[in-house]
Amino acid sequence: MAIKGPKGTHDIIFDDINKWHIIESKLTDLMEVYDYQEIRTPIFESTELFLRGVGDTTDIVDKEMYTFLDKGDRSITLRPEGTASVARAFIEHSGYNEVLPSKFYYTGPMFRYSRPQTGRFRQFHQFGVEVIGSMSPYLDGEVLELMMKIFTSLGIKNLNLEINSVGCPKCRPIHKDILKEYLKKNYESLCPTCQGRYEKNPLRIFDCKNIKCQEIINNGPYITDNLCEECDQHFEEVKKYLAMSKVDYVLNKKMVRGLDYYTKTAFEITAGRDGAQSSIGGGGRYDGLIEEIGGPSLPGIGFAIGLERVVLTMEEQGLFDNLVKSKKKTYVANVSENNIDETVLLVQKLRNKGIVAIHDIMMRKLKGQFKYANKINADYVITIGDDEINNKIYPLKNMNTGEQIVCSYDELIKNLGGE
């Protein structure tokens, strides 16, 4: 019986890997332009980091973590997200003694134990950005603009950016009280889930899809109505930045994000996919997180992008249809077994010149070699037989046009664009 990959995992194999490379190289290019530095943290951390960082009332921590004891009886958790690890590493390496702000980016696998479905996996990959040490609204603006730039430069269409402010430890408790006061009158009409949310996290009732809950909450107070002076002004400045930078957005007063650490600016982005899992990225400010996990009081902001969902969206939008190979492939064919050594030596020479070159390793006959060259989309075929070896000539066939020219070694290198 063949062994399958564990539930919720997937392999990136064969031509699919090209899609990931396209996305990844675009991302690293952009990071260089925006001057963010890569950070690589372990994929497992002390469980406590996520309990304190992400928050133990969140679904992620509550029921989706891969947690186990290692052989030294330490409680270990496979990271469900990237922000807490970056914050931890920043503190551990005294990033606050370096020049601020610290601007990081990361890519890598994340782990959440939930039922897999379209666009949702137990091991999935995120790309994320974290900036620590600045509370300027211009930073919120830059981060939002950067996130949108990533999607637009990948060619993704139908983007929809939703933003909201979720307040700060000063104004959110006050708002919560006002909200609870309002909900108290309608408590009996709420769905069971929301009745539970009432005590634990009443803001989450905004997320409920239940029509009755929606009616109730829609007529209730919004967090944006109860922001403190500071948060209100910050949010206004962020919106000004977006207008100035021509970043389109929708104000979604009902958006509440699933991680406890968010403060002030919160955002989420979809790309017009039908049905579920349309969210391809999201994030926000987390001004209390660094302090919460034992660091100095420093603000932060970041976002994460779900790479599987980006791939899915780009596939649906046909953005991989016209993949252009950056390098031409050259296949060196041998006429008979006697010529194999010469083809191998030629391939080695071509590779030393930076030319992509392949030769037969399946003992195929000449015709078979051409068929193979065709299947791997070789752009050129050079045929080597006794005549060619004796006369030092190289027949170069263009597989797209079918034309074949005979050239000298120097002409060959020139035609293939060798260095």
Place this chain on the structure above:
RNA sequence: GUGGAUGUAGUUCAGUGGUAGAGCGCUAGUUUGUGGUACUAGUUGUCGUGGGUUCGAGUCCCAUCAUCCACCCCA
């Protein structure tokens, strides 16, 4: 965690109680040193797994596992 659907060749699927099939792919051949098309041949199956009904089960029943889809949540 809740609900629904589906498991047959590498893949997409047909097979409606009586000997396991097709398309695509893959490998090779169609006599001279040149691909794509065409033709020919070959190729892989514990029919997801375990029970049950039956003279006989890929087909009917039960269980189990896996996958997919939606809810939930999120990226």
